[in-house]
Amino acid sequence: MRRYALFVLLPLVFLAFQSPALALSGGGGSYEHPYPTDVMVGDVVVGHSPSSDWLIPGHWTHSAMVVYEENGEWYVVEAWFSGVRIITLREYMARYDEVALLRVSTSAEVKANAVAFAIAQLGKPYDFAVWTKQVHGDRYYCSELVWAAYIAGGGPDIDAHPHFSWRYLWGVAPQEIYDDDDTHVVYQHSA
Template sequence: MKRFIAFALAGILVIGVQSPIRASAVQQQKDEMLQIQPIVSVEEIQKQGEELVLPTRLSEEKNNGQMNKQNQLSIAITKLLAEHFGKTDKVQGGGAASYIIGPSASGDFFYTPASTAFVDHGHVGLYYSSNTIVESIFPTGVRSISANVRLVEKGAVVKSVSTTSAVKRNAANWAYSQIGQPYSLNFMNNRNTGHMGAKNCSKLIWSAYLLFGGLDLDVNKGFGVYPRDVRDAKQTTFIRQI
């Protein structure tokens, strides 16, 4: 498992050197991945990067001719990870999820620890109404679920966004309108993809508040908006913890 993850991450370095992608951009993506997968050392990635290359399918990733090289690289690596993890592991809130998150106000969101294999990526969902949550999960995509049955792991938190009730309502309405959209595996570069269409859990909330409140709920403004980035955004306030 550890070697596979290092292999995929090493591909960022190998392909990055051979393409026009800026070295600093490759380094930043590598650093962000290491934050959610700390068991893989920088030294191991660099060492294996000299020995391994990604399969030729990387060059075959397409999106109607519109996807740039950075997005091709990001989605190819995440597909490799998802294909591997999907064989034996649940994505989004698996493991010890045994606590009901419960209701909260429209526009609030929850964050729960969540892991795929040994990758602790976390998960977020937005309250459409006090008892209805809208979220994007793998492989289903954007869906709604009752807050009275949504299970989370110990340590989950509910937070509010510091903005007007109108912005919260509009953001929640837009997120709800996205139900049925597919899940996006391109979490590594999702700040640079469109707001419509496929999206992961953090992109759903980030897009909703950026579009309808001008709020950038991304604590570090990196290439990818991860669940913890939304949780820790400065425009959010703590409500309760499980």
């Protein structure tokens, strides 16, 4: 039991002394990327932060879902340390040294349902139990929110390892969404 508590508490202690923009999944917001032109509602955006490599398995360290466009600006919903929120795609991209935009192979109806589910989670707290996943939870981590939105929206399951794996345990990491056969890259850029 002590080992389990240590496994959970050490990362939390580290995070307590980090700014939210640096901890786990975000850089300082100074990266520049060309703005993608082929964006669609329901797309998944993943980002890589070198400061998170030690903690999050796989290359990609954060994920969000494109939810709407307003006045030429796209917006994404993400599970962040302050809770599930909506920010601009431009703000999201500026935090990461590398970003990719993924298209999910499914119908427009499923994408709309997934977006509606993700938006309905606004304000829910961050889920630090990243080794598990749930569709209808009271809190979410980034890739869990994106994955749950597509499951609740009618599929597909965009977790490349939907059951237990030694690398990802029972959770779903941004890398697994990137690697899944139901997603494909429509934009990728390294700063």
